Amino acid sequence: MVEFFTNPLIVKEMRERFRSKRTVWILALYLFVMGTILLGFIYITQLNEPYNILMPGENYRVFLLMAVIQFGMICFIAPALSAGAISGERERQTLNILLATQLSPVKIIVSKLLTSLAFIFLLIVASLPLYSFVFLYGGVSPAQLFILVLFFAITILFFGSLGLFCSTWTKRTGVSTIISYGLAFFFVAGTGVILFFLVSLLQEVNRPEYTVDYVWNMPAVQLLAGLNPVITMFDILGRPIEPAFEFFITPWLYYAIVYTVLSAVLIACSCYMLQPVRRPLRLGLGRRRS
């Protein structure tokens, strides 16, 4: 395991990525912006308080705001970071040389994924102390924050895998980035649109038997709702978007399982596609092909 994480590709990628001054500047700028928003919000909130203090529990909006900003950042950065991982090597004409070494496609793909996402994980970890402001005034439990970070980690993993898959699939980084964003948009907004369309349709077609509560409590609707990152995140934050109802499965756990499996499938597909000489999927049948 240690050998895997110190493999030459990870060392090289880390060296290349973190050597540049740009990385330091982006990290500094990110923390500055996040910190400014947080402190500015706290300042505005306490302006009209009688004793110029933030009341315990009322800072929940700060927590919400930070989570939403960070989620937006993940949606924006994670696919882009990995969308050029393999196609970039192809464009630089270094991929064939890399594949001719003893590094296996699995090692190359996983290393690329880890190093692509290392930076965004660094941003998340570096911004954790900002959440301490929220703890200062109470209202958010450590478990809630832990689940939120876990949710972010799984979302990063999924969007990263999505970008990596597109990067392996397409030849050009530009095309790969566009497809990655398109697919990410589908998962963030598209699933929500489909969900609300389906809910409305079910209600209208079966009026008046199917009430709002009835439809939202249908297992199929709940499973679809659990796929939407925004709905799941607001559920974790304790501000559900959908009408209050009892999920038959813990939403974030369901989300975690589904998206971890999807990520694993995308990574496996990427590894398969990266092989210079691919074995047929139905082993023993047919001949090898390129």
Place this chain on the structure above:
Amino acid sequence: MIRTEGLTKRYGKLEALTDLNLSIEQGEVFGFIGPNGAGKSTTMLILSTLLAPTSGKASICGYDVVTEPKAVRQVVGYMPDFFGVYDNLKATEYLEFYASAYHIPASRRRSLIADLLELVNLSNKADAYVDSLSRGMKQRLGLARCLVHSPDVLILDEPASGLDPRARIEMREILKELRRMGKTILISSHILPELAELCDKIGVIEKGRLIACGAVDEVSVGTRGISVMQLKALEKQEVAEKLLAEFPYVKRLDNKNSHFRFHFTGTEADKAQLLQMLIEAGVPVVHFGESRENLEDVFLAITEGVGS
């Protein structure tokens, strides 16, 4: 060392390589000659385990390129015709990355990299960033990269393409050194003369087919009943050119001012007749004789009519 049997590669209806049979012994330098799209790079990609053949077999050091790719990669150093480098790395870091990618122990890497940089005359650029190197230097660094795992076989696809004359000479000297080290080398090049003094054997490939293969002498123009002739006339070059062009055994006439170079397919008596005609026409001939053939002549003579 390198064997191919009936190696064929098709891309849909296009047959990039047809029934290629090659046998290259240990320590040999084999030159692959052919125009763009002839199938040289396809062959090299298959031998480097980066492309699957449609049919046929290929092996290097006894390892099958399709079923034992890991073993093949350990004994082959591959340099593609176009390749990029990682710009944000220093020359030593670049080589260190590939050394570790071939599982070279960390304790050996430092001395190995120093030796390789010495071999390719880049010791003074050890700490320079790769993007600051000239094209020739990058090409030499690429060659050093091929050698990090001390492979027995080198597959070099157009190693001198895009290099200026000085860089080409430097590259050729390094390749000669590698030949002295006993490496088996499969090399392709567009610049044909540069292969002549380097190769033990050459293979001429056109439209995916190997149309001639053997030692440079065996595949010479002379064995095909063609001689390469040279003529120098002090004056009346137009008359000389007209006579040469009209003479039935003269092919591929090349006029460089007062120097003429052409392929002659006739007998010795025909040569004498041609010279007599020139003198009778009053052309002041100062030189008339056979020229030293080069690989360009070999290639042109062999591929005559193949494309049509």
